[in-house]
Amino acid sequence: MTIKSHIQQIDKATRAWFRADNILLKEAIEQTVAEGLFTFEDIKFAIRALKEKVYAGQVAEWAERAGLSEEHHQKGKKVLCLHAGNLPMVGFQDALGTILSGANYYGKLSSKDPYLLAAFLDALKNAGVSTNIDYSTDLNSFKDLKADKVLFAGSEQSVEPVKLKLSELNAITDETAFDIRTAKFSIAYITSEDSDVVTDLVEAIFRYGGQGCRSVAVVVSPIKFSNLKCHFQDYIEAFWLKNPPTKKYTSAIEYQFAYNKAIERDQAWLDHFLIQDSEDFPELDSTLHWVQGDENKVKELVQKFGAAVQTVYTAGEKIAGLKTDFLSQAQTPNLWWEPDRKPVI
Amino acid sequence: MIDPFDPSLTFEEKSLQIFEYQKTNNPVYQRFCQALGVNVVNSVSEIPLLPIQAFKDATLITEHESLNIQDSSLKFESSGTSGMHRSKHYVLDPKLYKESILKGMNHFYNLENYVVLAYTPGYAENPNSSLVWMLNTLIKNDNTGMSRFLPLGDVIVSDFLDEITSSGKKVMLFGAAFGLLDLIEMGSPSLPVNAVILETGGMKTHRREMTKEALHERLATGFNLPKESIHSEYGMTELLSQAYSRGSFWFECVPWMQVSIRNPQNPMEEMSSGEEGLIGVIDLANINSCSFILTGDKGVQGEDGKFQVLGRWNPINLRGCNFLIED
Numbered sequence: 001m002t003i004k005s006h007i008q009q010i011d012k013a014t015r016a017w018f019r020a021d022n023i024l025l026k027e028a029i030e031q032t033v034a035e036g037l038f039t040f041e042d043i044k045f046a047i048r049a050l051k052e053k054v055y056a057g058q059v060a061e062w063a064e065r066a067g068l069s070e071e072h073h074q075k076g077k078k079v080l081c082l083h084a085g086n087l088p089m090v091g092f093q094d095a096l097g098t099i100l101s102g103a104n105y106y107g108k109l110s111s112k113d114p115y116l117l118a119a120f121l122d123a124l125k126n127a128g129v130s131t132n133i134d135y136s137t138d139l140n141s142f143k144d145l146k147a148d149k150v151l152f153a154g155s156e157q158s159v160e161p162v163k164l165k166l167s168e169l170n171a172i173t174d175e176t177a178f179d180i181r182t183a184k185f186s187i188a189y190i191t192s193e194d195s196d197v198v199t200d201l202v203e204a205i206f207r208y209g210g211q212g213c214r215s216v217a218v219v220v221s222p223i224k225f226s227n228l229k230c231h232f233q234d235y236i237e238a239f240w241l242k243n244p245p246t247k248k249y250t251s252a253i254e255y256q257f258a259y260n261k262a263i264e265r266d267q268a269w270l271d272h273f274l275i276q277d278s279e280d281f282p283e284l285d286s287t288l289h290w291v292q293g294d295e296n297k298v299k300e301l302v303q304k305f306g307a308a309v310q311t312v313y314t315a316g317e318k319i320a321g322l323k324t325d326f327l328s329q330a331q332t333p334n335l336w337w338e339p340d341r342k343p344v345i
Numbered sequence: 346m347i348d349p350f351d352p353s354l355t356f357e358e359k360s361l362q363i364f365e366y367q368k369t370n371n372p373v374y375q376r377f378c379q380a381l382g383v384n385v386v387n388s389v390s391e392i393p394l395l396p397i398q399a400f401k402d403a404t405l406i407t408e409h410e411s412l413n414i415q416d417s418s419l420k421f422e423s424s425g426t427s428g429m430h431r432s433k434h435y436v437l438d439p440k441l442y443k444e445s446i447l448k449g450m451n452h453f454y455n456l457e458n459y460v461v462l463a464y465t466p467g468y469a470e471n472p473n474s475s476l477v478w479m480l481n482t483l484i485k486n487d488n489t490g491m492s493r494f495l496p497l498g499d500v501i502v503s504d505f506l507d508e509i510t511s512s513g514k515k516v517m518l519f520g521a522a523f524g525l526l527d528l529i530e531m532g533s534p535s536l537p538v539n540a541v542i543l544e545t546g547g548m549k550t551h552r553r554e555m556t557k558e559a560l561h562e563r564l565a566t567g568f569n570l571p572k573e574s575i576h577s578e579y580g581m582t583e584l585l586s587q588a589y590s591r592g593s594f595w596f597e598c599v600p601w602m603q604v605s606i607r608n609p610q611n612p613m614e615e616m617s618s619g620e621e622g623l624i625g626v627i628d629l630a631n632i633n634s635c636s637f638i639l640t641g642d643k644g645v646q647g648e649d650g651k652f653q654v655l656g657r658w659n660p661i662n663l664r665g666c667n668f669l670i671e672d
Binding site: 180222250251252254255258261262263264265280 | 374398612
């Protein structure tokens with residue numbers, strides 16, 4: 001099969017999978033919700049966002065942008081994707097990108113998201129996609145794989161234990177390439193209190209409970225947090241009415257709240273989330289750091305947080321010397337968005 | 346006033362008294378306890394530990410009518426480049442720090458028998474370093490006049506080492522890890538066989554990074570000493586007491602200091618022996634600042650209370666996408 005027909009076949013199968021009458025997708029969603037893995041609202045949002053991109057022709061466009069052709073492809077290569085499971089369909093992009101490239105896909109699915117991606121992969125297999133598609137929630141299934149490439153989200157510290165485990169399984173060789181995603185969060189720079197901007201900001205922060213590296217954990221703004229606090233809380237409450245959060249605060253956040261009180265740092269505790277006036281690294285989940293500052297402060301923080309920063313969003317403003325994305329697209333990126341600012345294909 | 350060194354009271358009795366005292370007289374710690382809803386505690390393990398960052402973000406002073414910031418007070422600052430946000434530790438009663446240093450060292454070493462050599466910047470250049478102040482105190486405490494700050498960039502003179510040996514004293518050489526390695530690379534002579542090296546940390550520099558095991562091996566070989574003679578000090582600007590490891594990687598505290606390992610996700614909870622977590626310190630000598638501190642260091646504790654320092658806790662691991670093998 002030529003690469004061109006391979007891409008067309010995947011495009012067709014992917015479009016079919018997102019159809020509203022796909023019973024298998026419906027079942028996967030129901031199972032995920034029934035087991036309390038993700039909320040229905042978050043799953044619906046994720047599926048809708050991906051569907052819009054697929055129906056806009058982005059599968060073929062992605063292949064074209066990546067320069068896939070009969071001469072340039074990854075046919076015969078074995079790629080092992082170790083998917084994280086902190087938001088619904090989080091592995092979709094890596095899986096689709098790997099398969100589009102012509103490589104043989106081996107996916108270790110997260111036990112936190114075992115149904116949605118699996119249903120999609122089954123659909124591709126059933127459509128007769130010619131590359132190998134193999135997945136499991138058990139890493140031991142990849143014994144003796146000898147992958148050419150391993151892709152996973154983690155940190156420099158997690159590389160060695162993962163390599164050790166994969167070596168024990170003979171799933172990698174000395175030549176296996178590792179692509180480690182270390183980005184943890186995104187930064188938003190806002191200069192306006194306009195309703196559209198604040199609505200987009202709330203979506204960018206609170207969708208998926210703030211999980212995922214595209215979610216905003218740091219806001220830089222000339223507007224002082226205390227001036228926007230009440231106004232901002234109204235938007236957040238409106239968002240939570242439509243998208244009820246499931247995670248309650250943790251003891252670590254309770255401790256952080258007490259610490260902020262101790263040093264008299266401005267903060268707002270919203271039951272499920274702690275917003276604080278802080279330039280520190282946003283180390284805890286369910287926290288947002290608000291930093292009063294201008295474009296130079298954004299640059300300073302990008303430098304300070306380094307590889308942990310995925311994207312800087314603005315509502316349209318340009319920041320000289322920094323690549324930025326639109327805040328409104330934080331949770332609805334194009335299929336070819338670049339995790340860790342590196343292309344998937 | 347509570348005496349943190351009072352041997353007639355148990356550690357727990359003194360800790361509970363100091364907790365009450367600081368909760369009442371230290372506004373930062375008071376707000377912290379109030380926000381956590383902690384008012385009365387019945388044991389040391391129930392005392393909340395204030396994140397060490399507070400020494401950067403606030404002024405931590407437990408004042409009372411007879412003791413407040415005066416000209417005689419010390420202000421220690423953590424090291425860092427200019428413009429960096431540094432920890433500040435106000436020491437209202439320098440006599441208390443001096444007492445902690447001398448009593449602490451004498452708890453582990455008989456200072457009478459040692460000449461202290463410090464391969465660190467001198468006191469004049471670093472009046473705000475708590476480590477240099479400590480070394481200066483130890484040097485001034487030695488009546489022989491042989492204890493001193495060594496000139497940086499020069500090797501230790503053999504004749505001087507012979508002079509110390511002839512006097513019947515032993516050498517105690519203090520220095521940061523990289524400084525001691527510099528001494529070796531410059532060709533410093535072997536130290537007398539009964540010498541002790543006390544490395545004070547500083548494992549990671551722009552020039553080299555190595556494990557504690559490799560460092561001790563290198564120091565032992567370089568100074569021609571048995572590995573048992575390579576000791577370490579665990580101390581910091583925010584503490585007025587230190588812990589020491591002597592020939593192993595396990596640290597022991599002085600009697601008025603106690604370490605526990607805390608769950609990073611819930612610092613009120615102590616980890617079991619052998620489990621990694623954040624190092625929590627109770628330093629009763631910090632009576633005039635804050636005695637109950639949650640450090641940013643990763644550690645593990647044995648059944649006997651000794652602990653190991655495993656480096657800095659990496660907060661990046663707590664947030665975001667992480668593939669975990671057990672996931």
